[in-house]
Amino acid sequence: MIIILKPQAGEQQIRALAQQLEQRGVAIHYSQGTQESLMGLVGDTTHLDEDWLRANDIVADVRRVSEPYKLANRRFHPEDTHVQAAGKAIGEGAFAVIAGPCSVESEAQLLEVASAVKASGATCLRGGAFKPRTSPYSFQGLENQGLELLREARRVTGLPIVTEIMSETQLDDFADVDIIQVGARNMQNFRLLKELGRSKKPILLKRGLSATIEELLMSAEYILAGGNENVILCERGIRTFEKMIRNNLDISAVPVIKAKSHLPVIIDPSHAAGIAWMVAPLARTAIAAGADGLMIEVHNNPKAALCDGAQSLNPAQFDELMADVRRRVAFEGKTLL
Ligand code: PEP
Ligand code: MN
Numbered sequence: 001m002i003i004i005l006k007p008q009a010g011e012q013q014i015r016a017l018a019q020q021l022e023q024r025g026v027a028i029h030y031s032q033g034t035q036e037s038l039m040g041l042v043g044d045t046t047h048l049d050e051d052w053l054r055a056n057d058i059v060a061d062v063r064r065v066s067e068p069y070k071l072a073n074r075r076f077h078p079e080d081t082h083v084q085a086a087g088k089a090i091g092e093g094a095f096a097v098i099a100g101p102c103s104v105e106s107e108a109q110l111l112e113v114a115s116a117v118k119a120s121g122a123t124c125l126r127g128g129a130f131k132p133r134t135s136p137y138s139f140q141g142l143e144n145q146g147l148e149l150l151r152e153a154r155r156v157t158g159l160p161i162v163t164e165i166m167s168e169t170q171l172d173d174f175a176d177v178d179i180i181q182v183g184a185r186n187m188q189n190f191r192l193l194k195e196l197g198r199s200k201k202p203i204l205l206k207r208g209l210s211a212t213i214e215e216l217l218m219s220a221e222y223i224l225a226g227g228n229e230n231v232i233l234c235e236r237g238i239r240t241f242e243k244m245i246r247n248n249l250d251i252s253a254v255p256v257i258k259a260k261s262h263l264p265v266i267i268d269p270s271h272a273a274g275i276a277w278m279v280a281p282l283a284r285t286a287i288a289a290g291a292d293g294l295m296i297e298v299h300n301n302p303k304a305a306l307c308d309g310a311q312s313l314n315p316a317q318f319d320e321l322m323a324d325v326r327r328r329v330a331f332e333g334k335t336l337l
Helices: 011-023 050-054 107-120 144-157 190-198 213-225 253-260 269-273 276-289 315-331
Strands: 002-005 027-032 037-042 059-063 083-085 088-090 094-100 124-126 161-165 179-182 203-206 231-235 265-267 293-297
Touching: 011 027, 011 037, 050 059, 088 094, 094 107, 094 315, 107 124, 107 144, 107 315, 124 144, 144 161, 179 190, 190 213, 203 213, 213 231, 213 253, 231 253, 253 265, 253 276, 265 276, 269 276, 269 293, 276 293, 276 315, 293 315
Parallel strands: 094 124, 094 293, 124 161, 161 179, 179 203, 203 231, 231 265, 265 293
Antiparallel strands: 002 037, 002 059, 027 037, 083 088
16 A cells, blocks of 8 residues: 655654554555655555545545455465355366246246256256345245245255345344355345354355445455355346346456456356346356356246246256356366366
């Protein structure tokens, strides 16, 4: 971190600031130029608040030269992290396909989709029991009954289950969920992230609708800082000016996250596309870009789905996509679990 000092900064004020910073555990390299004077901070500056520094009368500007996240940072953890979920590893060459309906609607619907995606080779079953809907009048999910149906589908198929948590008050109910999903709308629910940090559960953290990659990594940092290292990141499309797609899939997030972080990253082409025919091309792009997995919405009867029917593949379309995914994952030298 570099602090640019105002030209009128007095020697005594500079010394006072340096002392405060040293008390916070960083070493200072002071350099006096003809135009401006700088303080270079050496050491762990992740806990230093830029606004606190800017509020100081002698500070003209503050620039970070290293990232504000430490635990999620590849610089301090060069090897890829692989997350263990229900005996399966995701990342580090192991490719996961998480598939299932947007929401759990009934026993018959879930069991039909679960056995179809299992037969096609999916790694995990997804299904929302608690749905964060834009309208309070839309289907909100079957809630605890939905969780129960997911457990039943796991018993029948053997597939680990992935489902979305809405609040930290639900942690006990989610105790036997294999991967807990944090939805885009909750990416910055910091109280929830802190509680998930205290658990040891694998967490699938989705990027917020308007969140930067750094903000996503800072949210992951909350979970890691609590002691939970099992974080999988998910790019699901961001909002832009483009109206022809539901969300813009930010495929560049894959190489950027891979460069900046050691955490596995998966792509959700369904919520990006918003329409079923676009899911397969986006999924192919994700594999080529180096993603560690995919999350795909599949419904036995998309036209009748209570949520996200337009973007859901039917089981036959998913099966066809999986044949292609298998080939492409092998081409990348990865293993489809
Ligand atoms: C979902 O996965 O069904 C979902 C609600 O996704 P997102 O949080 O990305 O909108
Ligand atoms: Mn959905």
